[in-house]
Amino acid sequence: MRLLLVEDEPQMAEALSQALTQFDIIVDHAPTLEIARYAVSEQVHDAIVLDRQLPDGDGISLLTYLRSINLSIPVIVLTALGSVPDRVTGLDMGADDYLAKPFAVEELLARVRALLRRPSAIAPLIATLGKLEFNLDSREARVDGVALDLPRRELLVLEALIRRQGRTVLRSALEEAVYGFDDEIQSNALDSHVSRLRKKLSDAGADVEVHGIRGVGYLLRCLP
Template identity: 70%
Template sequence: MRLLLVEDELEMASALSAALSRYDMILDHAPSLDHALAALANHVHDGIILDRQLPDGDGLSLIPRVRALKSGIPVIVLTARGNVDERVKGLDMGADDYLAKPFAVEELLARLRALMRRSPDIAPMTARIGNLEFDFDSRQARVGDRALELPRRELLVLETLARRQGRTVQRSTLEESVYGYDDEIQSNSLDAHVSRLRRKLLDIGANVEIHSIRGVGYLLRLAL
């Protein structure tokens, strides 16, 4: 899952990035409305965590522009303005959820998972191909009755391929899903992740394969 955090407090942004990365999430940081719009125009995100008090305006003003760009993307407002009137205003402006500071990371994660379940772009919650099962809610993969333990990057590759099983996924789409825009990407990094993932699928007895489409990307399918 790749999220955009629109937050001008660098300490808060750093803490959230560290916390969410432990749950295999990619977090891009935009410190202002202008940065957020540029990020949304150039990258694909599964959700937005939005502060209100930004240096170039109220974060709520971003929501109509988000809807114009990507109408279905979930937006959760995260702000110190937590009274009833402010929460109502945020929801009426189009926010999908509203969480007041201070907050527990576990509650933020639960709210994000709930939003993803309601998003039409995220269903279904489980993908099955052959004896491989990927649960997008728990973000766990199993082959038969065995759990497939993967480091974060490989898990994100498998998650992206599983969402689009049977369809070719372009390299650029995979890189968008696996790396934040501040990450340094070596030319062969994605191929290395795919190679290690292939080996682990083979070793655990999965009857699926990651097929390379030269010059285009990868395809998750039943093994031939």
């Protein structure tokens, strides 16, 4: 899961990022509206946690921006502006939930999970290649119906590759899919994730391979 945290208070942002990361959530942090707008245009997020009082304006304006570019992303407004009129305004503007400060991190996590459990009108999208199936909604990988036990980053690598199966995915695009904006990336970290993923797919008999193109990137294809 990838979440965009729009919060300008450094200590609050750091504490929330650390707490969310412990639950296998990749957190992209945006301290301003400008950076938040850039983030949603450059990366796919499963949810947004949005502060209202930001240095360059009211966070509620991001909801208007999301509608203007036809992006439907669950948004939890997180703010000290917790009066009834403030909550009504946020919900009427398109927020999915509203949590007033101070709050418990456990409650925020529960609300994020609840948002992502809401039924969709669209059937789950399943990407298939060889004997591999990948549920793009639940992010579950299976080979011949048997679930693959993949750590978070290997799962994110596989998702990025199967979304573009048969096409080369640049290293830079894979790194963006796997790491948050603020993550420090070791030079060979991505290659290590790919190597372990490649072995697990082979051991499971998926009939697919992760093919490396030196200096360019990787592609997921059926075995010849």
